[in-house]
Amino acid sequence: ELRRQCQDFATALLDHTRSSYELEVLLNHDPSGPAFEHGERMHLNRLKLAIKLRQKK
Incomplete structure (x- = not known):
């Protein structure tokens, strides 16, 4: 439920x-x-973590 x-x-x-x-x-x-x-190279850390954890929303 918390997840x-x-x-x-x-x-x-x-x-x-x-x-x-x-x-x-x-x-x-x-x-x-x-x-x-703003303007720095984008590392997309949160997005990579979501993909790693297989979050689909």
């Missing part, structure tokens, strides 16, 4: 992005690294 709620929250968060910049920040966020700056 489903977390997936629903993450999906809703992505649905509420208002610009491509906000989406860029969310998909490139790395909690252990420096803050993402």
Whole structure:
């Protein structure tokens, strides 16, 4: 149940992005690294993690 709620929250968060910049920040966020700056090379850490964990939403 908690897993489903977390997936629903993450999906809703992505649905509420208002610009491509906000989406860029969310998909490139790395909690252990420096803050993402617009124009940097995109590493897509969050997206890679979702693929690794086979999240389909």
